[in-house]
Amino acid sequence: MSKVRYGIIGIGNMGSGHARILTDGSIKGAVLTAVCDGFEKQRQWARENLKDVAVFEDSASMIDSGLVDAVIVATPHYDHPVEAIQAFDKGMHVLIEKPAGVYAKQVREMNEAAAASSKKFGIVYNQRMNPLYQKLRDLIVSGELGEIRRTNWIITNWYRSQAYYDSGSWRATWGGEGGGVLINQCPHNLDLWQWTIGMMPKRIRAFCQFGKHRDIEVENDVTAYVEYENGATGVFITATSEAPGTNRFEVSGDRGKIVIEEGRMTFWRLRESETAFNERNKELFGAPECWKIDIPSDGPSPEHAGILQNFTDSVRNNTPLVAPGEEGIKGLTISNAMHLSTWLDGWVDLPFDEALHEAELNKRIAKSAYQRQEASAGSKTV
Known part of the structure; x- marks a missing residue:
């Protein structure tokens, strides 16, 4: 056409x-x-x-x-x-x-x-169009960072005031949105978290706080810990009531560490892999040689x-x-698991029981201050 x-x-x-x-x-x-x-x-x-x-x-x-x-x-x-x-x-x-x-x-x-x-x-x-995250994914997929050992993302600069939440009766309700910061503000971050490193967690333990410092039904403060199949671990922290907030994504691997913060990427690159260094090192406080590299930007994101x-x-x-579009389920699976972990007060293995999650969600929808009508092709705001 x-x-x-x-x-x-x-x-x-x-x-x-x-x-x-x-x-x-x-x-x-x-x-x-x-x-x-x-x-x-x-x-x-x-x-x-x-x-x-x-x-x-x-x-x-x-x-x-x-x-x-x-x-x-x-x-x-x-x-x-x-x-x-x-x-x-x-x-x-x-x-x-x-x-x-x-x-x-x-x-x-x-x-x-x-x-x-x-x-x-x-x-x-x-955000998959952002050259910073594309470069991070490339460095990981190419093996430049080595095997992933740890991921940490602090994304607390999604500040939202009470006035924002009061601007619509559907906002920040189980009936209107189905969640809070995880479902509204953080889908991009949750997607990038798994997309850049090429791994989904194998299990999650999350602590969601609902209506922290805000008069809302849903979560607006989350701390989650995840474990990956290869033994790596990760932490994801987000909130909408912190000012000023932070946006720092850190990925550590066998060959160094990459940090994305304030629109810049820094690569602390090891001259040799940590594994190889550890095998040959005989010095009590020896450490691998490390080079700090500022990765240049490929321009603005479209x-x-x-x-x-x-x-x-x-x-x-x-x-x-x-x-x-099929990959949208990956980040959503992570946020669903964080909700379910909090609701059940325990670890959630992935894949999780989707019927159980739906049932728990429906309990909250039934008590929500906002009761949805049938789909009517209405508008979405953020």
């Missing part, structure tokens, strides 16, 4: 952002032809700001119009799999916003629908535009996807 005709499902903050990128002409081979939203206010915005773009009330009508080849799903979290499955059933290519969903069981069903459709399926993990261009190229030319 000469151009991929996009339709956006949900044009709140995220959907309207995609609309602006598509209409400014920066994505080669793509055109925005239609949008839909369950809220009249958003539809009116679209009519006033999106020239020559059809506006619909629901996704079914938009898809049935014949105006679109691919859809971008930018609805509230619970509706991502619902909308994606319906779109696959109607022959659409699908790009979903993060997170893939709220619980692994529904995302697995979405992945199965994608596989059965043979259509392109992507997820907006725009972010959302990069994901949109990559997805468009995949639809048109079968270019490999940087962020396949």
Whole structure:
């Protein structure tokens, strides 16, 4: 096809952002032809700001119009799999916003629908376009860092005030969002955590604190410890009530340590592997020779535009996807396991009991201050 005709499902903050990128002409081979939203206010915005773009009330009508080849799903979290499955059933290519969903069981069903459709399926993990994380992944995959021994990510600069949480009745509720910082702010970090090192944890012990320093239902402060199959360990710490916050990702391996912080990457590279040094060393306080290397940046990250261009190229030319939609379940599995570990007050092995997690989640949804209506192709904000 000469151009991929996009339709956006949900044009709140995220959907309207995609609309602006598509209409400014920066994505080669793509055109925005239609949008839909369950809220009249958003539809009116679209009519006033999106020239020559059809506006619909629901996704079914938009898809049935014949105006679109691919859809971008930018609805509230619970509706991502619902909308994606319906779109696959109607022959659409699908790009979903993060997170893939709220619980692994529904995302697995979405992945199965994608596989059965043979259509392109992507997820907006725009941080995979960041040259820093791409370089980290390259250094690890190539063996430059050696076998991974430890990972530590402190990501506490997701500051959110009470005013933010009070801006919508659905925010920070089990019924509206299905979780807090893990499901709303941290999907990118949880994805990058496993994507860059190429490993999923084998078990997790997490401590989620719900409504810490904020009047909300869900978790906004998390400390988690993980273990990997090769014996490596990891720690993940996040919060939305710390100011100033920190964003420091540290990966230690047999050949040194890499740290990403404040937009810079530093590699403390060992001249020889720690294993080899330890085998030959006879000095009581000997240590491997280490070189500090500042890894140069490959330029700014293309972010959302990069994901949109990559997805468009995949639809048109079968270019490999940087962020396949099927991989959305990996980061979600980690966040689900952190919730379940806290709820059960114990270790959770991966893969975990998805039915048990869903049952525990449903207990909290039933008591939530926010009770959802059926999916209505509404808007998503962050």
